[in-house]
Amino acid sequence: MSSQQTDERPPRPLPQATPETQAFWDGTTRGELIIQRCDACAHAYFPPRPFCPECGGRSVSDEVASGRATLYSYVINQRPHASFDGPVAVAVVELAEGPRMMTNIIDTPQTEEALVLDMELDVVFEKQTDDISLPLFRPATTNEVAS
Amino acid sequence: MSFAFGPRTVAVVGAAETTELGTIPNQSVIGLHADAALNAIADAGLTTADIDGVATAGTSATDVAFYLGITPKWVDGTSVGGCSFMLHVRHAAAAIAAGHANTILITHAESGRSRVGAGRGGGNPTSFGGQFENPYGAGGPPTRFTIPWLRYAKTYGVDIEKLANVSVVQREWAGLNPRAKFGDPITLDDVMDSTMIATPFTKLMCCLVTDGGGALILTSADRAKDFPQPPAYVLGTGESVETPMISQMADFTSSAAFRVAGAQAFAEAGITTDDVDHLMIYDAFAHLPIFGLEDLGFVERGAGPDFIWDRNTAIGGSLPMNTNGGGLSYMHSGMYGMYALQESVRQIRGTAAAQVEGVDVSVAHGVGGMFGASGTIIFGR
Numbered sequence: 001m002s003s004q005q006t007d008e009r010p011p012r013p014l015p016q017a018t019p020e021t022q023a024f025w026d027g028t029t030r031g032e033l034i035i036q037r038c039d040a041c042a043h044a045y046f047p048p049r050p051f052c053p054e055c056g057g058r059s060v061s062d063e064v065a066s067g068r069a070t071l072y073s074y075v076i077n078q079r080p081h082a083s084f085d086g087p088v089a090v091a092v093v094e095l096a097e098g099p100r101m102m103t104n105i106i107d108t109p110q111t112e113e114a115l116v117l118d119m120e121l122d123v124v125f126e127k128q129t130d131d132i133s134l135p136l137f138r139p140a141t142t143n144e145v146a147s
Numbered sequence: 148m149s150f151a152f153g154p155r156t157v158a159v160v161g162a163a164e165t166t167e168l169g170t171i172p173n174q175s176v177i178g179l180h181a182d183a184a185l186n187a188i189a190d191a192g193l194t195t196a197d198i199d200g201v202a203t204a205g206t207s208a209t210d211v212a213f214y215l216g217i218t219p220k221w222v223d224g225t226s227v228g229g230c231s232f233m234l235h236v237r238h239a240a241a242a243i244a245a246g247h248a249n250t251i252l253i254t255h256a257e258s259g260r261s262r263v264g265a266g267r268g269g270g271n272p273t274s275f276g277g278q279f280e281n282p283y284g285a286g287g288p289p290t291r292f293t294i295p296w297l298r299y300a301k302t303y304g305v306d307i308e309k310l311a312n313v314s315v316v317q318r319e320w321a322g323l324n325p326r327a328k329f330g331d332p333i334t335l336d337d338v339m340d341s342t343m344i345a346t347p348f349t350k351l352m353c354c355l356v357t358d359g360g361g362a363l364i365l366t367s368a369d370r371a372k373d374f375p376q377p378p379a380y381v382l383g384t385g386e387s388v389e390t391p392m393i394s395q396m397a398d399f400t401s402s403a404a405f406r407v408a409g410a411q412a413f414a415e416a417g418i419t420t421d422d423v424d425h426l427m428i429y430d431a432f433a434h435l436p437i438f439g440l441e442d443l444g445f446v447e448r449g450a451g452p453d454f455i456w457d458r459n460t461a462i463g464g465s466l467p468m469n470t471n472g473g474g475l476s477y478m479h480s481g482m483y484g485m486y487a488l489q490e491s492v493r494q495i496r497g498t499a500a501a502q503v504e505g506v507d508v509s510v511a512h513g514v515g516g517m518f519g520a521s522g523t524i525i526f527g528r
Binding site: 012018075078081091128 | 270272273275277278279280281282283284285286289290291293294295296297298301343344345346347348392393394395399
């Protein structure tokens with residue numbers, strides 16, 4: 001678990017699930033990163049919705065993502081929300097399955113030197129409340145390179 | 148491709164900004180709407196009784212119409228961010244061509260700096276952003292709109308100096324404009340050494356936050372010569388939306404909404420980028436003119452930074468761009484698109500502070516949200 005949050009700081013602005021996204025947030029609470037895939041055209045997508053944004057088909061399935069990703073782009077917010085312990089990289093990662101999502105990169109300095117585009121990352125789940133855990137990413141600990 | 152109505156069917160016959168720009172603590176948002184509207188109506192030699200269509204964004208069109216004492220027969224409250232006014236021009240042109248209204252008023256105003264009579268932003272935790280972006284430290288536009296840049300820079304091998312240069316060149320234009328908030332020259336080092344906001348974006352790569360407004364009056368071209376000001380004919384228009392979340396922008400090096408809106412506007416106008424004498428590209432941040440130049444087809448993908456570096460868009464260049472100083476130096480109330488339209492109209496009329504010689508065609512290209520929406524208007528003399 002990350003130590004980004006302490007008792008002295010207010011909580012992050014937390015998400016509130018809707019019927020269409022409940023399965024995603026239930027997944028992160030269990031420690032699973034859920035994406036969705038179209039049964040008809042096999043398109044993998046995020047954020048969740050009960051139909052495929054590529055072909056419009058309503059037959060879609062939840063899928064547990066590998067949790068592997070690469071750093072796609074970011075800025076380092078120098079004046080973030082009070083819940084953060086100082087400058088924080090607001091990052092977009094590209095999952096191995098294809099979809100991209102916003103997140104934070106933890107367990108590494110929040111600097112341009114440390115945060116190199118296309119670096120390999122692994123998902124980690126940071127509990128915020130009993131109902132909400134956020135999917136964050138950290139530099140990959142294995143030497144497995146996506147091929 | 149064919150269109151229901153052709154170029155030069157509709158014209159802007161009234162255009163004005165609020166009497167003051169900058170810090171206006173003694174006027175509320177609705178007061179600024181009215182000031183801009185009355186200035187534009189006077190510019191057209193009309194009274195409020197002549198207006199039969201009203202469009203606005205940010206504030207309710209009902210509020211604006213009621214406050215001005217207008218009961219319109221056509222209303223447009225399209226609100227997709229800072230380019231909403233480009234979309235209003237497009238919709239107004241279609242409405243006038245269809246006979247739904249004769250004389251349409253489009254207003255914009257914001258108390259961006261003073262926040263007089265302005266609403267308070269609140270995050271809806273069930274919204275797209277509330278669920279999938281806000282928890283990660285993404286705050287206002289400086290920490291969202293800017294995220295694609297590092298990917299763009301890596302893709303095309305662009306140094307930070309080329310980004311800073313956009314702010315330097317636009318400040319040169321602002322130096323010619325007495326109404327610009329900031330007009331003193333700046334250097335690359337000034338830009339790169341200014342306060343870091345969202346690394347690698349410094350304060351001088353981010354737009355201003357000011358108070359102000361603007362308004363336009365549109366009518367059919369066959370009436371346009373009866374007004375005191377030279378008409379700015381609407382030659383072509385385009386619009387699109389892509390995503391409410393910057394993280395879901397399909398290509399971090401190019402805006403799909405820009406490409407769709409731009410291509411549609413040029414197709415409607417029946418012209419190419421070679422025909423354009425003057426260009427406004429909404430510059431909330433320094434990378435936007437780069438994306439705009441490329442996505443509208445003025446330069447190849449990846450060539451925007453060098454095009455600006457080589458002073459093509461600067462004073463004396465082949466494609467004068469953001470000649471009012473832009474959102475980076477002139478003013479930025481929050482939804483800047485109206486000011487880009489105003490400068491295009493001034494350049495067509497020949498009344499701009501930094502007037503470009505012989506502007507027959509001017510393009511005003513806007514963005515809404517964080518690459519979320521887009522509108523493109525091509526004006527002709």
